[in-house]
Amino acid sequence: MALLQIAEPGQAPEPHRQRLAVGIxxxxxxxxVATVRDGSADVLADAQGRRLxxxxxxxxxxxxxxxYAAQAAQITDPQNTIVSVKRMMGRALPDLADARxxxxxxxxxxxxxxxxxxxxIRTPVEISAEILGALRERAEKSLGGxxxxxxxxxxxxxxxxxxxxxxxxxxxxxxxVLRLLNEPTxxxxxxxxxxxxxxxxxxxxxxxxxxxxSILKLSRGVFEVLATAGDTALxxxxxxxxxYCWALxxxxxxxxxxxxxxxxxxxxxxxxxxxxxxxxxxxxxSLQTGETIAATLTASEFESITQTLVAKTLAPVRxxxxxxxxxxxxIKGVVMVGGxxxxxxxxxxxxxxxxxxxxxxxxxxEVVALGAVIQANVLAGNRARDEDWLLLDVIPLSLGLETxxxxxxxxxxxxxxxxxxxxxxxxxFKDGQTAMALHVVQxxxxxxxxxxxxxxFELRGIPPMVAGAARIxxxxxxxxxxxxxxxxxxxxxxxxxxxxxxxxxxxxDAEIAxxxxxxxANAAPDMVVRALAEARVEAERIVxxxxxxxxxDGDLLTAAERIPIEHALAAxxxxxxQDDHHVLAAAVAAxxxxxxxxxxxxxxxxxxxxxxxxxxxxxx
Amino acid sequence: MAITLTESAAKHVAGFLQKRGKGVGLRLGVRxxxxxxxxxxxxxxxxxxxxxxxxxxxxxxxxxxxxxLPYLDGTELDFAREGLNEGFKxxxxxxxxxxxxxxxxxx
Numbered sequence: 001m002a003l004l005q006i007a008e009p010g011q012a013p014e015p016h017r018q019r020l021a022v023g024i025x026x027x028x029x030x031x032x033v034a035t036v037r038d039g040s041a042d043v044l045a046d047a048q049g050r051r052l053x054x055x056x057x058x059x060x061x062x063x064x065x066x067x068y069a070a071q072a073a074q075i076t077d078p079q080n081t082i083v084s085v086k087r088m089m090g091r092a093l094p095d096l097a098d099a100r101x102x103x104x105x106x107x108x109x110x111x112x113x114x115x116x117x118x119x120x121i122r123t124p125v126e127i128s129a130e131i132l133g134a135l136r137e138r139a140e141k142s143l144g145g146x147x148x149x150x151x152x153x154x155x156x157x158x159x160x161x162x163x164x165x166x167x168x169x170x171x172x173x174x175x176x177v178l179r180l181l182n183e184p185t186x187x188x189x190x191x192x193x194x195x196x197x198x199x200x201x202x203x204x205x206x207x208x209x210x211x212x213x214s215i216l217k218l219s220r221g222v223f224e225v226l227a228t229a230g231d232t233a234l235x236x237x238x239x240x241x242x243x244y245c246w247a248l249x250x251x252x253x254x255x256x257x258x259x260x261x262x263x264x265x266x267x268x269x270x271x272x273x274x275x276x277x278x279x280x281x282x283x284x285x286s287l288q289t290g291e292t293i294a295a296t297l298t299a300s301e302f303e304s305i306t307q308t309l310v311a312k313t314l315a316p317v318r319x320x321x322x323x324x325x326x327x328x329x330x331i332k333g334v335v336m337v338g339g340x341x342x343x344x345x346x347x348x349x350x351x352x353x354x355x356x357x358x359x360x361x362x363x364x365x366e367v368v369a370l371g372a373v374i375q376a377n378v379l380a381g382n383r384a385r386d387e388d389w390l391l392l393d394v395i396p397l398s399l400g401l402e403t404x405x406x407x408x409x410x411x412x413x414x415x416x417x418x419x420x421x422x423x424x425x426x427x428x429f430k431d432g433q434t435a436m437a438l439h440v441v442q443x444x445x446x447x448x449x450x451x452x453x454x455x456x457f458e459l460r461g462i463p464p465m466v467a468g469a470a471r472i473x474x475x476x477x478x479x480x481x482x483x484x485x486x487x488x489x490x491x492x493x494x495x496x497x498x499x500x501x502x503x504x505x506x507x508x509d510a511e512i513a514x515x516x517x518x519x520x521a522n523a524a525p526d527m528v529v530r531a532l533a534e535a536r537v538e539a540e541r542i543v544x545x546x547x548x549x550x551x552x553d554g555d556l557l558t559a560a561e562r563i564p565i566e567h568a569l570a571a572x573x574x575x576x577x578q579d580d581h582h583v584l585a586a587a588v589a590a591x592x593x594x595x596x597x598x599x600x601x602x603x604x605x606x607x608x609x610x611x612x613x614x615x616x617x618x619x620x
Numbered sequence: 621m622a623i624t625l626t627e628s629a630a631k632h633v634a635g636f637l638q639k640r641g642k643g644v645g646l647r648l649g650v651r652x653x654x655x656x657x658x659x660x661x662x663x664x665x666x667x668x669x670x671x672x673x674x675x676x677x678x679x680x681x682x683x684x685x686x687x688x689l690p691y692l693d694g695t696e697l698d699f700a701r702e703g704l705n706e707g708f709k710x711x712x713x714x715x716x717x718x719x720x721x722x723x724x725x726x727x
Contacts, residue, residue, distance in 0.1 A: 003700055003707025006636060006646065007663045037707075038636040039664060047704060142704040 003144060006038045019148040021178070021380035022139045023186070023372025026132065026152055026166065028086040029208040031055045032369040033135040035143060036377045041190070041370045043363075044142045052365065053138075057082045057130045059119040066134040075262075078103040080118045084209075085131075088113045088124040089169075090161035112165075125169045132173035149178040151376035153368050156182040156214050156228040157396045159442075160454075160484050160501050178379040184214035185223050186371030187337045191359050193218060199332030200226070202320075204350055204358065206313060206340040209235035213316045215324045215331075227323035228396065229316035234309065236272075236340030242305050243268035243297065247283050251293045260287045275299050276342050303345045310349045317353065334358040339365045395420070399476055399484060402439035402448040404429055405533035411476045414444060423475040425491075429541065431548065432464040436472060440486050440501065445518065446526040447533070454501050459488040461495040467541070532581040539572050539588050546595055549602060556601045568594040623648060623675045623682050623692060629699040629708060630678030640664060645674075645681030648697065648710075650688040658691060658725055660710055690714075 023041075025032045030052040034043045043051045050068070058070035058081040065073070074081045082104065093099060093106055093113050107114035107121055114121050132152075139147055152170050154163055163180055170177045184203035188194070193201055198219050205212040212230035216223055244264050248256070256264065267285050274281045280298040287293065321327065334350055336358045341347065350358050362370065400410040403426075412422050428436065436459045443451030462470050471491040478484050487498035546569060554562070568591040575587045625633065625646075637643045645668070649661035665683050668674065673689055675682040684692060695712040715725045 003702060003705055003709055004660060004662045005707050006633070007661075009647070009663050009666050038632070040636065040639040044704070138704065142706075144702070144705040144707075 008039065019380040020139075020143045020145055021148055021373065021376035022135075022143075022150045023369050023374070023376045024132065024135055024150055024152045024170075024175075025183070025186070025366075025369035025372060026086065026128065026154075026169075027055055027207070028084050028210065029055060030365070031131050031135060032366060033139050034366070034369040034373040035139060036373055041373050041377075043366045043369055044138055046138055053131065053134060055083070055086065055131055057085065057127050059117040059122070061118065064119070064130055066130050079105055082115065082117075082122075082127050085124050085127045089128065090159070090163070090165035091124070125165050125172060128166070128169035129172035132170055132175060136173055136175055147175065149176045149376060149380050151178050151181050151186075151372045151379065153181050153183045153186050153372050155210075155212060156184055156225060157212070157230065159396065164483060178376055181372055181375055182214070182225060183337070183368050184212065184216060184228070184335075185225065186368045186375065187335050188216050188218075188223060188371065189374050190362055190367045190371035191333075191335055193333065193335070194223065196333070200324075200326065200330055201333045201335060202317070202331045202354065203335045203337060204313075204317070204341065205230075205337035206346065207235050207338040208340070209233070209237050211235060211313050211316065213313075213320045215320050215326065226326075227320040229320035229323065231312065231316055234312055236338070238309055239272055239306050239340065239343070240265055240268040242309065243271055243283070243302070246297065246301075246305050247285075247293055247295055250295045253287075253291065253293055257288055260289075264293075271297055272302070272343070275302050276344060299344070306345070310346055313346075314349065314353055328354045331356075335367070336360045336364050337367055395478060397442045397452075398444055399440065399442055399454075399478070400451075401426070401474060402441060405537040406448045407530055407533050408441055408443065408446060408448050408451055411474070412478065421475060421477045423473050426472045426474055427468050428462065428465065428470040428472075429467055430544070431467050433467065433470070434462045434464055435460045436462065436488070438474065438486065438488055438497075438499075440484075440499070445522065446530040450518070450522075450526075454484070455486070455499050457486075457488075457497055457499040459490065459495065459497040461493070462490050463493055467545070528581070532579060532584070535581040535584040535588065536576065539576055539584055542588055542591055543569060543572055546591065549595075549598065553598075553602050553605065556605065557598060561597070564594045565591075565598060622694075623677070623684055624696045625677040625680055625682065626696060626698045627678055629697045630680045632699045632708075633680050637664065642666060644668060645683050646697075647672075647683045647685075648688070648692055648695070649685055650691040660725075661688075662708060 021035070023034045032043050032052060034041055036042075045051045046053070053067045054071045056067065056070040056074065058065040058073050058077060060073065060077070060080070070081055074083065088096060091113055092111060093108070096113065099106060105116040107116055112123055112125075114123055115127075136147060136150075150170065152166060152175075154166050158166070166180060167177050184205060187203050187205070188201055196218065199217075201216045201218065203212075203214045203216060205214070210230065210232050211234040212228065214228045215226040217226050244261075247253075247264065247268065264285055267283065271281045271283050275297070278299070280296055282294070282296050284292065284294045331354050334354050334356065336347070336350070341360065341364050347358060347360065395412055395414060395416045398410040398414040399412040400408045403409045409424070411424055412420060426436070438457050438459065439448065439453065440455045441448055441451040442454050445451050459472065462472070472488055473491055474486065474488045476484065476486055484501040485498060486501070487496060489496045546565065550562075550565070557565070568587070572584075572587045572591050575583050578584060633646050643664040643666055645665040647661070647663045647665045649663070650658050651661055665681070668683055669685070671686055672683045673686060675684070691714055692712060693714065695710055695714075698709045698711055700706065700709045712725070
């Protein structure tokens with residue numbers, strides 16, 4: 001007979017109607033699956049009682065292995081044992097700066113990363129699907145039925161391509177993705193902050209190899225991500241490495257073999273974990289060379305050798321606060337995520353920075369998966385409607401369009417909350433222009449060349465009009481999962497064109513950080529570049545217009561009247577190539593002044609033509 | 621007759637109530653839907669109604685509405701583990717047959 005779960009009062013499900021929903025934390029190092037049983041969220045264990053699943057996939061001769069089995073073969077079969085696949089999601093091979101550090105046989109092909117394995121060529125999406133499939137199997141065995149839906153978490157900085165790749169992997173694993181959820185938001189939900197009083201919260205996530213800091217705002221039960229910042233190359237593993245270096249230094253041990261390095265790093269990790277609850281730990285190990293290492297590490301010594309690492313995490317904290325225009329005093333609560341946050345001196349540093357003790361009573365390894373399933377349970381319809389809530393996330397870099405002169409027009413600003421739709425009107429540049437090329441870019445710089453190209457498309461069928469008369473409304477829409485679609489519509493005729501940004505590119509948070517830093521460092525030169533490009537576009541526009549007018553209405557001028565205009569035109573042509581936008585702007589202003597009378601006469605002629613032959617009544 | 625919990629079931633119910641942070645007991649019930657006639661209801665109790673029948677078993681308040689009692693009288697609720705799956709099981713002496721999955725039954 002079926003095993004039943006206790007439901008909330010009045011909400012016992014109809015037979016066969018209980019909707020089985022899970023939350024999945026698909027991590028770089030470990031993955032977890034959680035569900036709600038008997039009214040509380042819990043992480044599901046495998047048959048051996050292990051709650052974490054190492055995010056490792058091995059294509060073994062006898063089939064696919066996932067988790068601990070794959071981990072065991074990591075050293076003996078590195079080419080077919082894929083670790084940290086999350087770093088490759090939604091990326092092309094050139095995007096992977098550290099590709100050579102991986103022992104895999106990458107396929108040299110355009111587009112997404114491909115790895116040649118014993119089982120054939122595999123993409124990161126397929127490899128991630130193996131991990132998700134193992135979690136799905138575990139959940140279905142635990143819950144005794146097929147899953148109705150899952151919420152999968154992603155880092156807040158994941159771009160469109162990385163989110164789409166994660167969704168594709170889940171679908172490939174046979175999961176119905178209810179939605180993707182940002183990891184910090186999931187952590188906040190796990191702590192029940194959605195039911196807490198309104199305010200601003202910080203999520204401090206120090207994982208094995210990455211650090212992320214997010215600022216969330218809760219108002220009327222709605223979460224909004226105000227800002228994110230982080231460091232992709234900073235995590236708990238760096239603390240292990242410091243202990244490892246300390247051990248070699250204090251014992252005067254020289255370079256050790258790769259096998260010993262792995263063993264010593266594992267020992268360093270144990271020492272770090274023990275120091276969470278003890279004041280000193282003996283570090284002892286015997287090397288393959290027969291040497292023995294013995295030293296004692298005290299908690300205070302550990303603190304001093306890792307103080308710089310702790311301080312390093314506070315830089316992104318300050319940056320995120322700055323981005324959100326907040327001070328530590330504005331933060332109502334701090335949530336700790338990731339096993340590395342168990343270290344007491346990290347807890348202390350965070351408490352000191354924010355002036356309050358952080359929330360840390362939930363297991364920091366599990367808190368993201370727990371939040372994900374609470375959300376999944378709501379989306380699957382297992383909770384009452386009035387408890388429903390919406391979650392808002394954030395755009396990591398501004399989205400915009402290329403305009404004349406190679407400049408970027410930002411449509412959706414950085415850190416805007418999603419879902420979002422923003423529209424802006426553009427117009428034609430040339431008389432009789434019937435098509436417009438739209439170039440969608442992402443970045444903070446003024447010049448398109450310094451931003452990242454996301455997509456290009458064309459709007460055709462614009463009726464021929466004078467320059468500036470067409471009204472083309474361009475709408476940027478980012479859905480709840482962070483996927484971008486751009487649509488352009490000519491307002492008078494209704495002709496339309498649109499594009500959905502395809503996951504052919506990827507941006508890492510390191511790249512995002514680099515692009516942001518460049519935009520700050522180059523703010524002044526960028527301003528000059530923009531002014532010059534704008535002046536050139538303006539010069540070209542007015543030269544075109546003046547020359548066109550001289551051709552069509554030149555008879556309105558006497559030869560003598562025409563000379564100053566020709567002179568002013570020539571002056572603009574002369575300085576057009578110069579780099580000083582002031583000079584160019586002055587020449588354009590002079591041309592404007594020289595054509596004032598001419599423009600007035602053209603206007604009169606236009607009005608006369610429009611009125612000729614029409615009765616006063618018709619004009620009424 | 622009465623409704624009882626096994627010791628294991630009582631221990632789990634107490635744990636779930638504590639985790640939930642509120643609730644005064646466990647409600648067992650029957651409703652007349654399901655693929656084989658009747659279906660079990662298992663819920664936390666926040667409020668005991670005047671007409672409810674109350675039992676106590678291993679320190680847990682068990683509540684049953686009077687209409688359900690005839691179908692459930694003599695039931696022992698157990699907590700079971702089947703592989704990775706775990707949950708509550710009704711050992712109900714009144715049941716004549718049940719659907720394949722056991723979520724609904726006939727008396």
